[in-house]
Amino acid sequence: MVLRAILSHYRRHPLHLLSLWVILMLATALWSGVWSLTQQARDSMRTGEAQLSGRQQVVRSDGAPVTVEDFVTLRRQGLCVMPWLEVDAGEGRGRLVGIDPLAMACAGNQETGAGTSLDGEPFVDIHRAAKLAEAGHRHRLRLLLDAPEDLSLPPQWQRQPDPAALSTGELADSFLLNLDALGVLVVLVSALLIRSVYTLGLAQRREGLALLERYGVTRGRLQRLLLLELLILGLSGIVPGYLLGQLLADGLAGGFGEAMGSLFGTPLLRGGDTFLQFGVTAILMLLVTFWCGLELLRPRGKWVTGNRWLHVTTVVLMMGVGGVLVFSGERLVAVFAGTGMIMAATGLATPYLMNQWPKTSSGTAPLGLWRRRETGVLIRRLSLPLVALQLAVATVIAVQALVTTFEDTFQQWLGQRLAGDLFVEVPAGKRPEDVAGILSFQPSIVEWHPVIRGQVRLPLPDGNTIALDLMATDTGSGLIREWELLQSVPDPWQAVAGGGVLINEQLARRHQLEPGDTLTLQFPEHRLSPRVAGVYSDYGRPAGEVLLDHDELPASFVPGFQSVTIALESDATTSDRQSLERDLERVWSVADIEIRDTGTIRELANRIFDQTFLLTRAISLLTLVLAGAALLMTGWVALASRRWYVHLLAVWGLRRRERLGLLVRLGMGLMFRVWLAALPLALLLTWVLVARINPVAFGWSLPMAIYPGYWLQLLVVMVIIGLVLGSLAARVRRGAPVTMPVLTEGGER
């Protein structure tokens, strides 16, 4: 009977039940979707790293590609060498990696006979990959080596760091932390929203609950029944929310997987422990739900207010500690934690600050006064959803600024890097200089230069060495000299032609190198000590790189990859290109070479770039949508509880149109304040992303840019939300006759 009486609230206010359930479900979906993807990413990276980290590959000293015979010879000498056959599966199916699990059993990190966890595509049995390769698909065989550093190889082979096993280090951490941070943001926003919807409903039920108490139902029993109601409500929203979240994760996984593959060389391994995922989601969302229930356990009368000094001290402390972490933190975790503290402190301070505005405004006209007072009440009652919306808006603005800045900078950089029209991969065992004669005398070619890539080691002060990417090219080429340098000595290209080197920003930051410094490069049999002539930007990866003129390369250097970049005359025709292709094939004595347009490569790079940020954009936008929708619902409920005060407007003689105008201005003003409160936080977040997180995570920084046009777009969206809120408030008036609310125990008008 008592339970029926308690639940009768929802019979009278089904919209309240629906809004609570919908928000709970959407919040669960969003969080479980993000968490599921993050877990998949984390598992995939852990798996990939466990299998590949620190592994080296064996290359032939004569530069020819490795073969099955090399594998057999090395295995017969007792070396733990494992084949790794990468095949382009074609038709958009991406890359397959053929492995031999039996051969991999010798690796040190394999439990004997435990098999390998490289299970499922893109990992396939090497026989299947080899059949694709035989059918003409592009392929490349690597021989991975699991052997101590000091174990020498026969002279016909050399060891090289495996490019597929490049340590992703802080970049991977950053990627995962970004996702974690988004997940935390979703939980934070969701918790604020769910609590706000619930507490507003509870305020509506105060009279009914008080009546039950007067009929002899103990407060303890009421609390237990209300907690039971919360539990049932929570579970009924969590189950469909979790399923929806998995759909969301599946929908985003395609692009996400592509981003992971391109950034880290790690495929997204689908699956994971469903029971664990559901369990964690359910526990977290139940905790969030019961946080709402804490309201029930408070002493009567303590509804909104708290200790102001404690509040202010908390805000100041969190701001201070957060600021120190953000400005001086050297690890990503510290910067993220500091940012989180600043956001939380801002959230705590915002309702107070927004409430100060009406008090300081001038004017005492009755309607103005009414509007300011109502705004103040709404700010207090809607403080949680308003803060949630503020955080969401600030995040969306910051993410948009980061992505757009990166996009612009990346495009400019890509333009430099992809100067020229054609890109030709030098076949294995051949050299770029073999075709110098043809390229120099082809009338359709304006300019060309070779690009030789490989690895070199950089000795560290502690006696260890680390691997660096090396790029050697003809630094006299006009295509190369178009590069813009971040810092340089006077006449840097002349310095490079004279034996100097250029280094990328990552390397410069990591080892505090500047133009004019001397760098030591350790080759297998040589050591060079060139001067740093300049620093260039190098986006999209964490590895340090050094660029030098190809004439400076020691003869013993074994290239990992070689290509030729060609700029054509503007009137070059398809037949010119075909003729060039035939000439190259003839000189290199190969049946088929691949010539790619730099435009196609640029498209591919842009596609990868888009995919990388798709998830970030999608989640921040979805969070904004959730916060906006929740605000609409809670605003509606809140305004419904103000019916008596809205009714006063009619009593004062305001016509319907005037009342509507007043309420719409009220709603829009509220939204304007939220938007305004979000801007400083958005600017701070933008700065943290480009100036703190990027250098710590990636090794390069981005210029700080703001996009007020986008701010205005968001303002328009929020003003529309305010307009709808105001209209809804005006509709409330049309209901049944209103009665003046009874104020009890310090309750608020």
Next chain:
Amino acid sequence: MTRCLLPLGTCLPAFLLSFLLAACSDTPAPGGFAGLAASSEAEDGFRQPRPGDTIRLPEDWGPHPAHRIEWWYLTANLTTADGVPMGIQWTQFRQGLEPREPDDEPPAEQLWPLESAWMAHGAVSFNGRHWFSERFARGDVGHAGARAEPLRVWLDHWQLMEAGRDQWQLEAAGEGWAYNLTLLPSDRVVRHGDNGFSAKTEGGQGSMYFSDPDIAMEGTVTIGGEPHSVSGTGWLDREWSSQFLRSDQEGWDWFALRLDTGARLMAFRVGRGDNAYLSGTWIDPAGVTSALGPKDLVLSPLGLRDTGGGRIPDRWRIDVLPEALTFTVTAPEGSYWNRGAYPYWESPVTVSGDASGEGYMELTGYGAP
């Protein structure tokens, strides 16, 4: 790991399949053990040994790609220069995944074919301690294989190869151990069962099986970096089949014993309890062989050793009824588990009773360490 219910001979090669399957979902699926027992030549194309089949030498030292499973299995009781006993084991298994006639061209190695998989085990037992390693490879690529003439069986840098007239060389190395041994095979090859067809069930399923029980060996065994000069006698088994076990036959107890009288005894029990099937071969000092059937042998465990994994019967009574002889076989102190993909017990033994001697004992189906 699923506990293997079948004798070592089939368990280990079949494990190779599960190993492959764990790694790559597109690897061909095996028929399973029950399927193996029930399969017929017509179904999967593997040739099945039958009573009446004979051993042909030297060809049968080489591989049998038309059969599903086979192994080269060497155990040896050696002694160091100081007279301390030492045991060694070297085994190489082949598991066929697709049958192929011996004369057919093997597939091109560039295709990394998967028609067979290989596994090798190496172990050294010395002073109550036991060292074990294993290696895996796919067949037809080149780093594992076997051929009859000149004899060569290899997987990576482990190999048994002919090193001169009537002389073989055995090399293998694992973590903490290595051996390099010269083998002088004897001229008496023992064909087990019915002229080489060794039944494993009452129903007549079985394998082709022959041994050289007296291989003189000497060379160096290195343990923990310390080389030991050793000499002694080895026992080499060759066995191949495609189906010969019932799925209800749990575990396998196998003995290869050299008696001081000059006689030799091979005895095994497939399965336990009512399902057990016993068989063996008695070789008298003159080299005359007698097949022992289920009614000619009694194998009785006398004591159990708690090894921290499974409880192992470390002492046995063996009755050879036609010869009216009774022996006690005892494993030395220590734990002799081969802790690989499929754990099993492989230990040197001493013989006492109606005759003294030495040999090797292999036990499966007693749990895992």
